[in-house]
Amino acid sequence: MTIDRHALGFGYGERAVYASDPWTTRGRLYPESSSPTRSDFQRDRDRIVHTTAFRRLKHKTQVFIAQDGDHYRTRLTHTIEVAQVARALARALKLDEDLAEGVALVHDFGHTPFGHTGEDALHDVLKPYGGFDHNAQSLRIVTKLERRYAEFDGLNLTWETLEGLVKHNGPLLTADGKGTRGPVPQPILDYCEIHDLEISTYASLEAQVAAIADDIAYNTHDIDDGLRSGYLDFDMLEDIPFLAGLMAEVRDRYPNLEASRFTHEIMRRQITRMVEDVISVSQAALAEIRPQNVKGIRSADRVVAAFSPAMAETDKLIKQMLFKRIYRHPDIMRIRAGAAQIVTDLFQAYMNDPREMQSHYWVDHIAGLADAAKARHVGDYLAGMTDTYAISAHRRLFDQTPDLR
Secondary structure: OOOOHHHHOOOOOOOOOOOOOHHHOOOEOOOOOOOOOOOHHHHHHHHHHOOHHHHHHHHOEOOOOHHHOOOOOEHHHHHHHHHHHHHHHHHHOOOOHHHHHHHHHHOOOOOOOOHHHHHHHHHHHHHHHOOOOHHHHHHHHHHHHOOOOOOOOOOOOEHHHHHHHHHOOOOOEOOOOOEEOEOOOHHHHHHHHHOOOOOOOOOOHHHHHHHHHHHHHHHHHHHHHHHHHOOOOHHHHOOOHHHHHHHHHHHHHOOOOOHHHHHHHHHHHHHHHHHHHHHHHHHHHHHHHOOOOHHHHHOOOOOOOOOOHHHHHHHHHHHHHHHHHHHOOHHHHHHHHHHHHHHHHHHHHHHHOHHHHOOHHHHHOOOOOOHHHHHHHHHHHHHOOOHHHHHHHHHHHOOOOOOOO
16 A cells, blocks of 8 residues: 555645755664655654653653652653744744654753753763763763664664754854864764764754754743742842733733732743744844755854844843752752762762662673773763652662752
8 A cells, every 4th residue: 555645744835945854864874764654753753752761851850859849840841841842933934843843852861860960960970081961961862872673772863853962052063173162072973973963063943943942941931930939939030121021911911810820921921922032033044044955054154043132131131040049049059969969979889889770781781891981881870860760779879868858
């Protein structure tokens, strides 16, 4: 039986000329036959959702440790919100929505337990061996560490999805080979030796909208969670003109609205205004650049999906408020110190006696490794842990475990 792909609703005629085309993908590291019912970018998205790494995001910290309450965002709910915003942007700009969603869903795979605190702690203990970077770890997960398929390690994602994972925040190298944000993590360089992701160019516009969707999502939901926790209040939001304007708008339309509904009305407007701002800026940039294909996006002299100067200033002010009021609050810093101790203690314990990892795969594959490879192996194991598993492992190995409340 022959299946008519055009009749399946894959968006033929809907994509812009500068959008990524799944039917002309650069392919996978290990060649596979195509699917008669799903595009290659759809298959990537589906593979990402079915991974162990995706499920683990449910019990990994976004800002507040999961045990603080059931209603705070986790890394998983954050990821889903990013994917929703990315799809909205992709549809408005006539991009491939599946690719944008796939990049959004995979972008945080490499995060450790306890959010950026865990990443910082793991980077510190791995400094003698090249350090730790969550984007590079995401690449390791989808190209090596996920062990699901009979014919290859990883997920064998398309070139475009891997490019978006690695380059969604922009090029990693300048044209003359210098790192744009410091040295390029070795795992990325190693992978590019066998499957060149062209890290001196911009990524597709699908990856760019996934990146800015991340900013939109966490700027909004960290405020929401901050208000829920009590670290933020509405008076603090008044200091940011953009948020003050949104609150005035809601008060004028809905006088005496209860706090929970008031918060939601602010947040939904914030997302809408930021999404509309990115669409407007992107459309203006596209009109100037006039890319005739996706190569025109990659070779452009700037990022296309961006905030306007006014919204970029708002983005900066929101981040400053979040750092001051939440991320660097003394209570949060105390919890962060305890979380960092858990990661550091576990790393040393596993380096001293790998059998404590209590997994046949992780124990069996560490035998005979040199120190650097051994440390990376332990780092991979630790990075994959959820908050709950890391706490449980620490309690098993140590007499006292920091209280993360």
